[in-house]
Amino acid sequence: MIILFFLFVPVITNGQAEEKQVNKLIINADLGKHKISRHIYGHFAEHLGRCIYGGIWVGTDSPIPNTRGIRNDVVQALRGLDIPNLRWPGGCFADTYHWKDGIGPCNNRPSIVNVHWGGVTEDNSFGTHEFMELCEQLNCEAYITGNLGSGTVQEMAEWVEYLTSDAESPMTKLRKENGREDPWQVKFWGIGNENWGCGGNMSPEYYTDLMRRYSTYCRNYSDNKLLKIWGGPYGTDYNWTEVLMKEQKSRGMMQGLSLHYYTVYKDWGNKGSATRFAEEEWFGTIKTTLKMEEIITGHSTIMDKYDPEKRIGLYIDEWGNWFDVEPGTEPGFLYQQNSLRDAIVAAINLNIFNQYCERVKMTNIAQTVNVLQAMILTRNEKMVLTPSYFVFKMYKVHQDAILLPSELKCEDYQFGEEKVPALNVSASVNKDGIIHISVVNVNPHKNLKLECEIRGAKVSSVSGEILTSKEINAFNDFDLKERVFPVKFNGAKLKGEKLIVDVPAKSIITLELN
Numbered sequence: 001m002i003i004l005f006f007l008f009v010p011v012i013t014n015g016q017a018e019e020k021q022v023n024k025l026i027i028n029a030d031l032g033k034h035k036i037s038r039h040i041y042g043h044f045a046e047h048l049g050r051c052i053y054g055g056i057w058v059g060t061d062s063p064i065p066n067t068r069g070i071r072n073d074v075v076q077a078l079r080g081l082d083i084p085n086l087r088w089p090g091g092c093f094a095d096t097y098h099w100k101d102g103i104g105p106c107n108n109r110p111s112i113v114n115v116h117w118g119g120v121t122e123d124n125s126f127g128t129h130e131f132m133e134l135c136e137q138l139n140c141e142a143y144i145t146g147n148l149g150s151g152t153v154q155e156m157a158e159w160v161e162y163l164t165s166d167a168e169s170p171m172t173k174l175r176k177e178n179g180r181e182d183p184w185q186v187k188f189w190g191i192g193n194e195n196w197g198c199g200g201n202m203s204p205e206y207y208t209d210l211m212r213r214y215s216t217y218c219r220n221y222s223d224n225k226l227l228k229i230w231g232g233p234y235g236t237d238y239n240w241t242e243v244l245m246k247e248q249k250s251r252g253m254m255q256g257l258s259l260h261y262y263t264v265y266k267d268w269g270n271k272g273s274a275t276r277f278a279e280e281e282w283f284g285t286i287k288t289t290l291k292m293e294e295i296i297t298g299h300s301t302i303m304d305k306y307d308p309e310k311r312i313g314l315y316i317d318e319w320g321n322w323f324d325v326e327p328g329t330e331p332g333f334l335y336q337q338n339s340l341r342d343a344i345v346a347a348i349n350l351n352i353f354n355q356y357c358e359r360v361k362m363t364n365i366a367q368t369v370n371v372l373q374a375m376i377l378t379r380n381e382k383m384v385l386t387p388s389y390f391v392f393k394m395y396k397v398h399q400d401a402i403l404l405p406s407e408l409k410c411e412d413y414q415f416g417e418e419k420v421p422a423l424n425v426s427a428s429v430n431k432d433g434i435i436h437i438s439v440v441n442v443n444p445h446k447n448l449k450l451e452c453e454i455r456g457a458k459v460s461s462v463s464g465e466i467l468t469s470k471e472i473n474a475f476n477d478f479d480l481k482e483r484v485f486p487v488k489f490n491g492a493k494l495k496g497e498k499l500i501v502d503v504p505a506k507s508i509i510t511l512e513l514n
């Protein structure tokens with residue numbers, strides 16, 4: 001839990017007393033109990049705009065270098081993030097997806113209309129086999145969202161069987177005919193997506209009944225064990241969580257409850273530009289992001305009531321900034337640029353997820369390539385890594401490490417009449433005993449000094465990386481490659497028992513303590 005308040009120390013300058021704020025962080029290096037699941041660092045790729053088509057899949061005949069149709073440059077970049085899992089095929093797309101359209105010889109696959117995203121033709125050239133190939137290339141777990149909105153129980157049951165069974169059956173025969181002899185391992189299975197909205201506009205009671213039915217037939221085959229994730233609420237819809245959690249109490253059918261929350265500053269009709277914004281939007285976006293903590297706490301409190309042993313994970317399988325699309329691009333493709341502000345938002349969210357890792361077992365930023373808060377943008381054969389990409393790269397040190405409890409006392413960042421805590425942190429220790437601390441300074445004007453006390457560990461050296469830029473809206477573009485990228489950080493010093501960190505304005509730092 002992060003505790004926030006001011007400390008004022010009187011300082012005498014030219015005979016006059018002046019109040020100087022001191023920011024203090026205590027890290028209890030010997031009190032860590034909970035693992036930060038690597039799945040908190042998960043990703044999401046939907047059949048939406050140019051995420052799959054163009055961003056990941058170019059087809060085997062493309063002049064863009066690819067391995068069995070999947071872009072080599074994108075895979076190589078994503079490998080640098082140690083992606084633990086990838087959610088697919090949606091999103092709302094999953095609620096209309098019929099998986100049998102996406103198997104077998106490509107030229108026999110039917111073309112359909114992607115009704116949710118721009119009404120474009122979906123030729124199904126990227127389907128089950130191609131997705132599993134992508135997961136193999138990325139060395140990550142598959143997280144598949146089944147269609148409970150418009151698909152049948154039989155359809156979902158057969159998809160699980162097709163993917164994971166090694167018995168003799170019509171589904172396994174079909175898989176083998178399509179070129180895959182051995183079953184795959186599929187760890188995560190979503191029973192629907194946003195079923196209160198694009199997934200069928202259901203009430204939580206109706207969804208719960210359906211979900212029990214669909215869940216029953218999604219079986220464990222061979223040695224594959226599915227973790228079933230129920231379609232959860234959006235934001236502060238606590239009633240949805242209450243109804244689902246009450247239902248699962250004695251049944252043990254649910255291993256995860258999904259939660260979606262996007263940072264949308266102002267309103268859905270006027271989300272603002274991803275790169276052309278002033279300090280008001282910077283502040284508003286940060287304030288809206290910080291609400292994630294309250295939302296997690298709200299849902300966790302309900303979950304604690306029905307699942308005090310914390311067997312069921314909270315899976316925040318869609319999160320991130322949602323801005324207006326880039327001018328001149330198809331509105332249904334959700335293509336937006338990505339600036340330092342996105343990096344700050346990613347870092348704040350990841351700090352919060354780390355802090356609540358006892359309940360938060362997975363999260364998936366939306367989305368991997370060319371959609372919403374993307375890691376990577378592509379234009380034909382070109383590729384650019386976004387500031388958000390670099391945050392995931394800096395933060396991967398926390399994957400599967402033990403969360404270190406911390407207490408932060410810091411000053412506020414004030415904008416007009418409103419304020420938020422200026423600093424935001426999380427810390428962990430990995431299996432080799434190395435401590436990592438991630439610190440975000442959201443104040444775009446003020447460098448802050450942070451005094452850290454590391455209790456319960458002997459630290460003899462500190463090094464680090466920093467991500468910042470001159471302007472709050474700096475971004476990476478195809479012709480201006482990598483203006484916002486991490487560099488070595490020299491602003492942390494050990495002074496006796498203390499670690500003193502000079503945290504520059506609008507920056508993200510990850511420190512390594514040995």
Ligand code: AHR
Pocket residue numbers: 046090091092093193194318366367372
């Ligand atoms: O990520 C874009 C969309 O946002 C997803 O398809 C849907 O689940 C959510 O509303």
